[in-house]
Amino acid sequence: MAELTYRQAVARGIGQEMERDPNVVMLGEDIGAAGGVFKTTEGLLERFGPDRVRDTPISEQAIIGAAMGAAMTGLRPVAELMFSDFFGVAWDMVANQIAKTRYMTDGQVSLPLVIRTANGGGLRFGAQHSQSIENWAMAIPGLKVVAPSTPAEMVGLMAAAIRDPDPVIVCEHKALFADKDDVPDGELVEELGRGRVRRSGSDATVVALAAMVPRALAAAEALASEGIDLEVIDLRSLVPLDMSTVLASIEKTAHLFTVEENPRLCGWGAEVVSIAAEEAIYALDGPVVRITTPHVPLAANPVLEDAQMPSPERIASTIRTTLEASR
Amino acid sequence: MAELTYRQAVARGIGQEMERDPNVVMLGEDIGAAGGVFKTTEGLLERFGPDRVRDTPISEQAIIGAAMGAAMTGLRPVAELMFSDFFGVAWDMVANQIAKTRYMTDGQVSLPLVIRTANGGGLRFGAQHSQSIENWAMAIPGLKVVAPSTPAEMVGLMAAAIRDPDPVIVCEHKALFADKDDVPDGELVEELGRGRVRRSGSDATVVALAAMVPRALAAAEALASEGIDLEVIDLRSLVPLDMSTVLASIEKTAHLFTVEENPRLCGWGAEVVSIAAEEAIYALDGPVVRITTPHVPLAANPVLEDAQMPSPERIASTIRTTLEASR
Amino acid sequence: MSTDTTDAAASAAGLDRDLRLRMYRTMLECRLFEQRTHELFLAGLVRGTTHLGIGQEAVAAGFGTAMRADDYTFCTYRGHNHTLARGVSMTPILLELVGRQGALMGGKGGSMHLTSVEHGAMGSYAIVGAHLPIAVGAAWSAQYRGTDQVAVCFFGDGTTNIGAFHEALNLAVVWKAPVVFVCENNQYMEYTPIRSVTAVERPAADRAAAYGLEDLVVDGNDVEAVHAMARLTVDRARRGDGPSLVEAVTYRHGGHSRADPGTYRPDEEVKAWLARDPIPAQRAVLLKAGIAEEEIARIEAETKAAVAEAERAAREAPEPDPATATTQVWADGGSAWRS
């Protein structure tokens, strides 16, 4: 048992897999000597050397393209996109090349690679350094998407992503980097595609992801004191999507809410809600509400950004009002 | 009244606005001398000259970036991305720069520009030349998105997009280019954000877009002979999204289906369904089903591509089965 | 300067009889296969799209014959020639184009994405510029694994103006990756002359210095000159001396794709280039070198027969099973996204 921050958990997970498999290599901007701008790769250059931990120019298309070329020829690259917003400059490589090549070649090409990225808001960095892009990836067939919410899960899900034979996007949430957690010693490997019930309850199902998980849990505590008993599910992975856990919970609670950091339209919550509207419509006992950031870019100003992202207060009041109205 | 193809309607709409406003300029690959690889800009170079119809190098970031720089300094550029899949190589310009700059500058910068693109499948071009990317744009705050389904509407919606003071993505569907239609003479301008009831019916609401509209109408005709009376709505615009037309229809039919060409996850249909699940849950009388392409890349092979995209038969049988089961 | 190096390398290459015949046969296979493909496209048997390299065969043949079996080729949608030049047989390729069972990629990719990993044909890429960084990655992988494999990446003149070109060239040089970038300068993008949209005269060669590279230009219609350049640059990469950027000056006889007649090109220009057709030119070289007419004729007959056999197979093969439309998204063979 060692106490690790979420940021340290990233390096722990990658290091564990690099020890195990010499074909695991890393590339990205400032990941080596600097240990990453978020210090998530600290110590890895020293442990594994410059051949396996490669600093790159500011060339995201080349970083992701090189990762793909390496993956199709026997390596298991772990590429970093410093901020998830930078998927924009490499989107062709991710959405058109990496996601589609196995399919287009009828399985001739395998792409066991990971793209890690600092995702999400709350750091007052403004609209071009705060986005939640997990939905961009979720909408593209051929990509798996993971977004851990705790240090221990970061280690195990990072390891699972690196071992997975398909391309996996790992979203590291900027607002969680400082979070601390007791992490078991020894090898940790989670399974991709399993959600986790973080709080069990009977009155409503609340599905959240990454930094929205602690906020949903805080809202649940607040409502508990009012006698409203929420079940909070951390989705953890968007592809594969663990709908069985969500649907089982809805059967129990008859109410569904999502808490999404992403802008309003077409988020992962819309997919979860739509599946429920097809497969659990008769179990639902009231309006299904998505609690999201409004459909606007994120502001740099703390007052404005706090007004945009779902807060425990907004989560609690939305759920309270909805449940009362549907009594 | 003149008969125009959907392809000719593109040039008619742009030409109408270039006659009207000398600040409307065009740029893109092969749009001038060649009249566009889909012949959608034929005749415009001859009418308006090389200063207003500019052929570019294969530099999509520069094309879209230049359009932005021109729009923020007084022009109304109409940029072409030859295939919508190429949004991948210019995604930063679209999602991070164009969509966010008005907001980040608190309204100092206006971006009256249009990005036109050949979108969608059915031409056997394979996974990198057949995608439906309207959802990529819909998920980004700050972008408007239009996808006309008929020649006449192409003229009016193109004109509206060019006159709009904000960035508009116009999706021109490849599979519709040859469609013919009688188009009224004189100036045509539609309003953005208005859906259109293409067939009114009482048993179920079917929402479709672009090339899926004729397929939904064909399914409706087939089911009519079985006594199932569908209301078919052409959404036409994703942002702004005309939910009032959809919700009014659900109040009448109590059943909702979407027909989407895009891959399964996080499409516009998921947004429409989720809004209905919040605002019309008590009006819904059975499972809400999205009829989409499965969550896989599109194949080049005709047999495989036809098996992937929603067909009138699949639309009809899905609706039939669902309505029967929910009786 | 380019020409010297080329000549030097050419003589250094010491072309023997078999190699010359192999180059000729490869060019002929490309030519006859694509000519028939075009006819079958116009007849509606080949569906979707095709981008022919007719006129550019010397580039594929000159490099293909200079590569080791385990080297990597990366090419574009205009990739029939490069795929054939790595030894992939005609039948599975034609089956892919007509979309029948037994196709090289099960019909999923189509003409623009021909791939045969077992032959080192690592893919045909249809988004301009994308495969340059990918080729750098394959070269980096070979360097890391210590296999002394080389990656050769073919692309067009128009591709030199897109961002991925710049990023790939810079990274390849910084990492000293064993990759050879080959620009097939056929003078046109789709319909637009490259000269009208490029800041320099030679789209690739005039960019070489921006990456600390030598400006290498070769006559892309002279298969032996191309082969010599291939030996020079592939060997350099294999030795660990890093990447090269080669501009092969050539021309496509036909249009850009599908049924494009290519009428946007001046007649004299087309005529002049048709007169420089690499295949008759090499045929003359072979005869001059004392190779018997009969031997050349036999190669031609065998190649015709191979094309005919591929066509027969293509016409007889059944349509694919629609159920395969959702296979091979994931390594487990399926496409499930729920658990």
Next chain:
Amino acid sequence: MSTDTTDAAASAAGLDRDLRLRMYRTMLECRLFEQRTHELFLAGLVRGTTHLGIGQEAVAAGFGTAMRADDYTFCTYRGHNHTLARGVSMTPILLELVGRQGALMGGKGGSMHLTSVEHGAMGSYAIVGAHLPIAVGAAWSAQYRGTDQVAVCFFGDGTTNIGAFHEALNLAVVWKAPVVFVCENNQYMEYTPIRSVTAVERPAADRAAAYGLEDLVVDGNDVEAVHAMARLTVDRARRGDGPSLVEAVTYRHGGHSRADPGTYRPDEEVKAWLARDPIPAQRAVLLKAGIAEEEIARIEAETKAAVAEAERAAREAPEPDPATATTQVWADGGSAWRS
């Protein structure tokens, strides 16, 4: 060759007394504003992030004083200097950094996106390379509208390795757009030395020929040399003679951003560059030119006062109204996405 051109232009520039004082005042405004900004960041009053240009003021001042009021500036997240150099006053900028009412962009953009359209400060862009094509578009627009405005685009050494750089340079030359690209080579990306990731010695100048451009290099710590280079290239663009690419060699005194101490840089290197601080250097030039100590001291006092006044305003201003978080997505002032 670069140096000749520079000298030529320098003398041609014929700097008068007022201009020299204006350049000095501009550099000083940048320096004192940013020094106080850094203190306020460490004190927690300035939130989010900051990227300081301390040490690089001569580039902003040399160009800013050579531009016409209606010319366009495009810069990066390291944009305080360039925004001040276009005449934007300190108070709304500092209000943006501390996030109070009266902020330049209502608090929506923050330090990385300073913009003042009325001053021609067309934005600070935080995705490396993005603003180069955008600047080309503004220049194209000026060309089309016939206003003979010029766009000047500032970026760093690390930006020369990204695709957008390549696409923008090529298009600008092909279209002969009135744009000046200014690479502030401060030797580092964030923490990585540019030399370790770039294929050539001079990240910008050694790329110029790839676009048919002259390799222009200037001492980025000599404000008068920069000004001369600015006059040369801005006038060229205004005359319709097309774009230029300038490499201004300079150094940032501090770290990349926020609280980064910049310890990844060798002490001697830092020491050597601190000794070449552009501001004391220019002060010496002014004295040598016979400008009175008192006059210089007055400028210094006025600038200090301006910074103090901005700080006072920043400390007193109220927090913004949360309701403004959803305004100005659309031209109608709102953010509605439904109809």
